[in-house]
Amino acid sequence: MRHRTRLSMLALGLTASLAASAAGVRSPSMLANTCAGCHGTNGASAGEQMPSIGGMDNGYLFSVLSDYKTGVRRSTIMGRIMKGYSDQEIWAIAAFFAEQPWVSTDRVALAGPIHVGRDIHERQCESCHEDGGREQNDDSPHMAGQWSGYLRYALEECRAIGRRCSPRKMGLRVMDLSDEEIEALARFYESEK
CATH class of the missing domain: 1.10.760.10 (Cytochrome c-like domain)
Structure with missing residues (x-):
């Protein structure tokens, strides 16, 4: 497809x-x-x-x-x-x-994990998920303002299957992230309204 x-x-x-x-x-x-x-x-x-x-x-x-x-x-x-x-x-x-409007989560962000998550995003994710996860296309979803619980789940799933994750580069980039780093990355995206 x-x-x-x-x-x-x-x-x-x-x-x-x-x-x-x-x-x-x-x-x-x-x-x-x-x-x-x-x-x-x-x-x-x-x-x-x-x-x-x-x-x-x-x-x-x-x-x-x-x-x-x-x-x-x-x-x-x-x-x-x-x-x-x-x-x-x-x-x-x-x-x-x-065609529907994007609605960001209204959760208040936690400063600590956000800084760590921002660093990971800038090193590993910005090339596809530009503008803090606001940019989207056929291969990358809108992530800014998305629920951190869902993002954590999606990142953990991608990490679990590694190279089989689609797109493949996504799996390669999250394979070595710790649970704490995945949590920080999810919290960062959630904070980007």
Whole structure:
């Protein structure tokens, strides 16, 4: 799925929207309502272990959701949910959330871990997650203002699978981080509103 071009994903999404409208099938907002129980209304999560997804790049979301569907990305429930959707429906869900506003966590930051996390970010992460994790694209999600609990989980998962993490360079960069460094990095991103 990662090899699809942005243009073919756009065409897929347009085709899905037109087909849904013509056939009276579920709308993108209807499809996305399935996600609200965990990811919050319009993708603004209210819980530390669940990522906010509203306002994320649609190409990134499509890739992640497709990876859940095919089993490339491990999950407890996301894989089962995504298997129930066609590629067109997954694109419609991704596009719906991409159009929503990003909502940062309102958690107050702790100064100590933030400084350590900022140093790690500048050394190892800034080349892909520019502007403190605010910049995003098909390969890197919006991380500034994301819940630290979810970020910690995601970083630990990536560290556990190392070179098999996607993208591979991500796995290589987190393989040697300690639990304390992962916590500091997660707290840093959470503090970047």
